[in-house]
Amino acid sequence: MAASWVEACAADEIDEEDVIRFDHAGRTFAIYRSPDDDYFATDGLCTHEKVHLADGLVMDNIIECPKHNGRFDYTTGKAKGAPVCVDLKTYPVRVEGGKVLIGLD
């Protein structure tokens, strides 16, 4: 269970099928809004060469890294294709009062 919930952004700040960067306490996260209008959060840097995933492309439930086109399922963090082979860490997300909150450990 998450130790604390942190406000990341307004829910309408993220377009459907899009991703934004969120920096907090020296860490970088990526917050996603899926085609089904659900919200997800992962670490914000690609596990291959630490590029910001928020600069990448969201397709269905996949984030494609902008540098070498590695892919992750952002709902599970699973690496989905070369050159990425290390999964992303994911975080619980909830929406309250129009705000997106992520649970950090």
Ligand code: FES
């Ligand atoms: S830095 Fe992301 S795939 Fe290489």
